[in-house]
Amino acid sequence: MKKIIIAATFLALSFSMSACSLTDKGSLKKITEGKEFNAWEMDLAEKLESYGLEDDEKEKLQKIDEECDDIKDNDYKTQLLTAKKLVKLSAQIESRLEDSAKGLVEKLDKTDVPYASEDDKKKLSEYSETISDMIKKHDFSNYKDISESFSKLVEYSSTKLTGLDVNIVQFDYTNYPTVRMYVDVKDSSGNVVTNLSPNMFFVSQKSVANGDFQSVTIKNISMLDQKDALNIDMVADTSSSMEGERLSSAKTVMSTFLNTVQFNVGDKVKLTEFNSYIDKSGVFTSDVNALNQKIFSYVASGQTKLYDTLIYAVQDVSGIPGAKCVLAFTDGEDVGSYNSASDVVNVVSSYKIPVYIVRIGDNYSANDPELMQITSASGGEFKYFSSFGMDMGNFYNSIYTGMKKYYEIEYEMPDPTNYTDKRDFNVYVKGDGVGGSADIETNSGNDFFNTLLGNFLRSYIEDMNSHSYNQLASKIDDTVSPTDETGLKYQMSKQVTGGFANVVSESLMSYSVSSITVVDENTIKLATDEDYDVILDRKYSSFTGDKLNQLNNILYRNSWNVGPDSQIRIWERVNQKPEYVLKKGSDGVWRFSQYSVDPGSNATIAIYDAVTAY
Structure with a gap:
């Protein structure tokens, strides 16, 4: 019986274990x-x-x-x-x-x-x-x-990376509110970085509302040598001190330089000759034969108004869209300029247009440090002619590398009608594991209207010297009555077509916007500060008061003997501070409309040189 029970228990246990195993x-x-x-x-x-x-x-x-x-x-x-x-x-x-x-x-x-x-x-x-x-x-x-x-x-x-040296070089507001920013990018060894693609650039502007930087939409990015021409204002010293071998060398080296210019891709050159006078008749051209013909016609005479000419050339080329620079060939010793070397430094620092100077003559002169300071402040370069002789290819390459290796960033200006606030911009460039950034504070509205002012004043000077009303016509508000004496149309057409018959020539030397007052979305008032260099002929007997005293001091200093009927050629520096009213037309273009402050009401005139004309 026990065996049966044990067996049954074993079977039950086995069945239970089997059931658990199956579960x-x-x-x-x-x-x-x-x-x-x-x-x-x-x-x-x-x-x-x-x-x-x-x-x-x-x-x-x-x-x-x-x-x-x-x-x-x-x-x-x-x-x-x-x-x-x-x-x-x-x-x-x-x-x-x-x-x-x-x-x-x-x-x-x-x-x-x-x-x-x-x-x-x-x-x-x-x-x-x-x-x-x-x-x-x-x-x-x-x-x-x-x-x-x-x-x-x-x-x-x-996160911003480091390792690249990024510099914002120039702005071009010609097509505002579309703005072109020119940026120089170098690696840690100082070499230009040329392999950057558009997606490696980031532009941001600090928000006036909260102080944060906000991204700016970039329309286009390219390196200049891929698309843009280079405009060169070539300044030629033909003063008496250049006579003989110096001028001969300068002519040859300027002509040799023209052979290196890339006229085939759109480069243009303007010749600006100077001595006691600044020749403003040149135009930017790619006609190398005409340029060479002009160069080899130069004759040495007169003083060396180098500083005045450099200022003129910088402000003159500033009105040309795209990449630009000034290249001067001179023996380097300024004689007769109204402006000083420090004045030139201030101007080139403001315009950020590279100035290159080739010094003809001795290896060193006392003025060289000043010339080096000018080129350094502008982002250009100073060279001794003797250092490369007639081999201008390398020199052009250095200018080409310095200018055409810039990246051009084209973007639409945020809040473009805000003409008065300063703006902080940041450009960040991100390469392969490296990066770099640059910050700049600008007043874009001021810079835009400064560009308009420069184009307007240059047109005025061109029409003034040719006694015609051609260049100004497109820049002046045509809706103002031609008989309205406060209107620019009346004032300018009167002046340029014969208002100053005794003026030999007039040069715009400097200009700036002092303030902008927004009247409404289509009207602004523009207060300006303008300097002109004026050459004119007058009879000695027509001078009185302070001007007579200024003239006599100069004539005495230069040992000129004159009589009442002597014709005197004088050089004047004229400063005026007019205020213009500008109107935006239905085409969206701003034009100069009226004077709200007459330029003659606050003008100052200083005679700084004089000779007997005949």
């Missing part, structure tokens, strides 16, 4: 989704390893993996317990990664990436979509690599 096996299959335990465990472990685990997670996974090596194939109970451990570990890992992934996506949403190119933005978007898909599917394969790349790109796109 464990069924539960296990639900976890492994029907796969064999060992295959399932290996697949899941491999998947978890691809997530990029923390050290403690690696240890736990390794321990479970080692336990699996000792589990027999039919030990479903142990397999089930191990599977549950692995599932729990997997859930913990995926929970951590899900929190991390959500944090990354949220970080991108909150992080400003001002230095992300369009390609970078596209890649960041792809990363974000990939990580969001991981969260949705609870599959974080390769998450570590993707998250690291994602984080690096976010940091790369939001």
Whole structure:
């Protein structure tokens, strides 16, 4: 009987164990989704390893993996317990990664990436979509690599790198509110960086409202040698001190320089001869034969008004769109200028137009430090003729490299009708693992109207010297009655067609906008400060008062003997501070309309040189 009971108990126990085993096996299959335990465990472990685990997670996974090596194939109970451990570990890992992934996506949403190119933005978007898909599917394969790349790109796109020397060289407001900014980029060795693509440039402007820098939409970026011509105002010293070998060398070297100019791609040259006078008759041209003919006609005579001529040339070329510079050939000793070297430095520093000076003659003179200061302040270069002789190719290449290796950034000015506030601009350039930035404070409205003023005044001078009303016509408001004596149309047409018959020539030396008053969206008042160099002939007997005293002092100093009927040629520096009313036409163009302050009411005139004319 006992044997029967024992046997029955054994059978019941075996049946119970078998039933438990079947239950464990069924539960296990639900976890492994029907796969064999060992295959399932290996697949899941491999998947978890691809997530990029923390050290403690690696240890736990390794321990479970080692336990699996000792589990027999039919030990479903142990397999089930191990599977549950692995599932729990997997859930913990995926929970951590899900929190991390959500944090990354949220970080991108909150992080400003001002230095992300369009390609970078596209890649960041792809990363974000990939990580969001991981969260949705609870599959974080390769998450570590993707998250690291994602984080690096976010940091790369939001942090300024160093290693590049970036300088903002010039602005061109000719087509305002479209603005051209010229930027020079060099590496740590001082070499021009030429392989930068448009998506590596970022321009931002400080917001007046909150002080934060906000991105400016860039319309176009290119290197100048890819599209723009170079305009060169070539200044030629033909004073008495250049007579003989110096002028002969200067003629040859200027002609040789013309052979290096890239006229075929649109470069243009203007000749400005100077001695006691500044020849303003030249035009920017690519006619090399006409330029050479003019050069070889030069004859030495008179004084050396170098400083006055440099100021004239800089403001003259400033009205030409695109890249520009001044190149002067001189023996370097100024005689007779109204302006000083420091005046020239102030002007070139303001205009940021490179001035290159080739010194003809001795290897060194006492004036050379002043000339070097001028070229340095302008971003140009000082050279001794003897240092390269007739080999002008390298010199042109240095000018070409200095000017045509600028990057031209074209953008639309934000809030273009804000003419009075100063603006802070930042340019950041991002290369391959390096970067650099430059900041500049500008008054874009002031600079724009200063450009308009310069073009208007240069047209006035051109019409004044030719006694015609041609260049001014397009710059003056035609809606004002021609009989309105406050109107610029009346005043200018009267002056340029014969108002000053005794004027030999008039030169615009400097000008600036003093203030801008916005009357309404189509009307502004422009207060200005203008300097002119005027040469005119008058009878000695016509001078009285202070002007007579000024004249007598100069004539005495120069040992001139004169009588009442002597004709005197005088050089005057005229300063006036008119205020103009400008009107914006239906075509969107600003034109000079009227005087609100007459220029004659506050003009000052100083005679600084004189000779007997005949």
